[in-house]
Amino acid sequence: MLGEGNVAHTAMSGNGTTPGDDPLQTAVWRLRSRACWADAAALLPPDAPATALQRAALLVERCLYTERGWEDAEDALRTAEALAHGDEERGAAACERGQLAYTATLHGVRDRADEARAALGRAAALIPPGAPGRALLDFRRGLIAENLTRSPQAARAAFRRAHAGATAHTDPLLLSFTWRHLAGLALRDGELTEARHGFAESLRIREELGYLVGTAPALASLADAESEPEASRLREEARRLFRLLGGVPTWLSRQLSPPAPGVATA
The missing domain is CATH 1.25.40 (Serine Threonine Protein Phosphatase 5, Tetratricopeptide repeat)
Structure with a gap:
């Protein structure tokens, strides 16, 4: 990620x-x-x-x-x-x-x-x-x-320290980042339930804060942990926001590209 x-x-x-x-x-x-x-x-x-x-x-x-x-x-x-x-x-x-x-x-x-x-x-x-x-x-x-x-x-150790600090200082946006990156590590380890929870929490916080530029990446990450047809729905919503912001973040286009047959999306 x-x-x-x-x-x-x-x-x-x-x-x-x-x-x-x-x-x-x-x-x-x-x-x-x-x-x-x-x-x-x-x-x-x-x-x-x-x-x-x-x-x-x-x-x-x-x-x-x-x-x-x-x-x-x-x-x-x-x-x-x-x-x-x-x-x-x-x-x-x-x-x-x-x-x-x-x-x-x-x-x-x-x-x-x-x-x-x-x-x-x-x-x-x-x-x-x-x-x-x-x-x-x-x-x-x-x-x-x-x-x-x-x-x-x-x-993982650094993100957990950051997560605890963001919780202690009530920094919800930083929490959205720590949730997302901890979830990404969980996804790499095949922990789908943990990954879905972390990605969903990250997305929820960003939507509540109105952090539009970070919402498309959060949608795309959650899609990587979901099965069809939910994964496609989330990616299409991410593409809509990506286009709305003029192709920002620039690196998101790679994550939104359809995976080749037989290639894992994690």
Whole structure:
């Protein structure tokens, strides 16, 4: 499963689902959830540490979903790194640096795997256990273990730590990511009941939050664990959303392609 990466914790507030949400954050969330990352980033002041980091995180996420915008993400990240003060802000910036390097490696732009591991290692030294940003860091370390190191056991342990942290800090979007990736590992192991449950939970959360750009991947993943005719229905719904968003995420087209006869879909 290609590694989605949840954006920094500061971007999780204001998704419009809670009375009293910050109007700016609500606007950012609505644009982000509809694959308008650059527009969302443009709403945020670039000269304050928290919003500079959030801008960088949004543009890093755009690289993952669209395979473009690398220079904008690098520029925003350098600004966020320069403005960061205090261990947790520096750790959060390092976490985004690691995610950008991971994304470039994953998409074959350039092998930056060593940079990704080093940046996430710096983040781990700066973000204390139990801090809100630690769950996101654990998740991203799980992505490296799953997709670069090819170590499912290490990935599962990291995703479980991230899942526990997201639960403790009430971060539902991160929970949707941990559910999805734990389910993907279960599917690889042939644990269909566990996989269906995890994929269904991921989809439910994303639909409740209105996270449109992440709904098609969740539908496609659930389809991989379902039998016909439900699998075809889910894939067709995923294709509809994929077309609606102009072919984003770019990598989803491979997952939505009909499998060749006799080829497993897991």
